Amino acid sequence: MTETALEPDNGTLYQTFGELFDKGFTLDKGTITFVSSIHVAALVLGLWLFLGAPSEWVKLAMLWVGVQFVLGSLSTTLYTHRLITHNAAKQVSAPVHLFFCVFGQVFSVQGSVKAWSANHALHHGVDRHGKTELDPYSATWFPNATRNFIWSHTLTHLLSHPRSDEYHRSHNVQRHPIIMWQAKTYGLLTTFWLFLFPMGLGFWFGGWIGFFSLMAGSMIGSVLVQHNTWTVNSVTHMWGTTKGLRSSAVNNYIWLGPLGEGNHHADHHDFPRDYRNGFGWSGWLLDPTRYGILLLRGLGMVRGLNRATPEEEAKIQAARKAAVR
Ligand SMILES: [Zn+2]
């Protein structure tokens, strides 16, 4: 990635998606195949489930979807995002790493904890150095909202990005040994929890009907969890009511997203290592993930939570008001 190749043009970096390929982006065939396959499987198996499966298996499949949606979302927000990427707690105990790396985070279907954190660190890095070209899921690269939405929501995940020094630094960060182990075994963990486990469980209890029903649940759950998280990268960087100081993120106070990450995204960008996602009373109301973190602290499984002091919050709010004038 060269500096000249990324010179902004009228505030945007690219006019069309086609330009990305001139700048070193390439199709990530493995991810394209995987992501499109689970979307097609969710659609086809979902149609079969609702049109042809016995009602008790429809209910069980929907139970799977619900559990995966909550588990995958919580794992992304609580563990991968706040505790790991943003170091919201000074100490995270081994059982917490084990639970989320071996089990919970796999259900979010968004790559390993290590890779997710590396990309997210690049996303926030832009708030400090301003090099928008390094934000892997920027919602500001293109001249119109449609392209920005398509890119930040999905397309970014389907392309291999040019490697910058910052990319290498971020992806080479050494993390807890359990996270490093998960990165190496992520393919196997995904194969087991998203495919073999639901198919085997369904077949054990209900033969082929059970096999396909829980497979439908797993595929629909995977697609919903993915889009729920991706919406944080797209919607909360494009539409809302309160603009943040250091990023394109906007508070919208409505959409919970993956358990609280969707509504106070500007607050999050302005104080990223906070274990909470939003300031004030609305932050308390709209952030179920913080209850989970407080529960873990109550159980002694995480210690030393970081948060903005009331003075720091007030300073950020005042600076935002001054910026609007
Ligand atoms: Zn963001």
Ligand SMILES: [Zn+2]
């Ligand atoms: Zn973040």
